[in-house]
Amino acid sequence: MRSALALxxxxxxxxxxxxxxxxxxxxxxxxxxxxxxxxxxxxxxxVLVTSTVSFGRLQVPYAxxxxxxxxxxxxRKGPVNSIVLGLVAGGKQFAVVIDAFPRxxxxxxxxxxxxxxxxxxxxxxxxxxTEGKPSTLVVSVRKGSLAVTVDGRKIVDWKADYKRVSLYPxxxxxxxxxxxxxxxxxxxxxxxxxxxxxx
Numbered sequence: 001m002r003s004a005l006a007l008x009x010x011x012x013x014x015x016x017x018x019x020x021x022x023x024x025x026x027x028x029x030x031x032x033x034x035x036x037x038x039x040x041x042x043x044x045x046x047v048l049v050t051s052t053v054s055f056g057r058l059q060v061p062y063a064x065x066x067x068x069x070x071x072x073x074x075x076r077k078g079p080v081n082s083i084v085l086g087l088v089a090g091g092k093q094f095a096v097v098i099d100a101f102p103r104x105x106x107x108x109x110x111x112x113x114x115x116x117x118x119x120x121x122x123x124x125x126x127x128x129x130t131e132g133k134p135s136t137l138v139v140s141v142r143k144g145s146l147a148v149t150v151d152g153r154k155i156v157d158w159k160a161d162y163k164r165v166s167l168y169p170x171x172x173x174x175x176x177x178x179x180x181x182x183x184x185x186x187x188x189x190x191x192x193x194x195x196x197x198x199x
Contacts, residue, residue: 050183067198084182090162
């Protein structure tokens with residue numbers, strides 16, 4: 001009787017549900033002197049400050065798994081223009097661009113079938129980020145889909161075929177298997193950048 005009760009108590013206390021994916025803190029992997037490809041990037045405490053040049057970019061020294069989520073908290077500190085998250089899926093490197101162009105502001109996946117984000121099926125019109133206010137961007141990369149949300153609002157829900165994507169040459173970084181960040185002329189403060197492997 002006692003042994004059966006002990007076994008039941010052990011099973012109850014030792015029962016473990018499915019483990020949540022462990023986040024990879026990508027900011028902690030970055031060395032701005034080593035990883036900046038173009039433009040002056042810096043850390044202000046634990047916050048990454050982007051460059052303000054055209055095609056400013058920084059390689060994140062991390063090759064993602066086949067399926068994953070990236071969550072970034074970013075704050076624009078100037079006029080409307082792009083922040084870029086470089087991704088890898090299906091062996092291809094490509095970019096998600098948020099808030100490009102001061103006029104006719106557009107976001108989306110660049111490039112699909114060699115078409116820029118304003119001209120392919122992922123394009124989304126309208127300003128998404130507010131100057132001086134941190135916003136949360138989440139990109140969910142799966143083998144057959146790609147979704148982008150900004151502050152909980154889904155702006156891209158793409159039935160993905162990664163054979164169709166490519167990277168505009170001016171955004172290239174040394175490692176084609178690595179993530180990267182980019183900004184176009186406007187400074188951003190990146191408060192956090194995390195990757196969650198898909199369960």
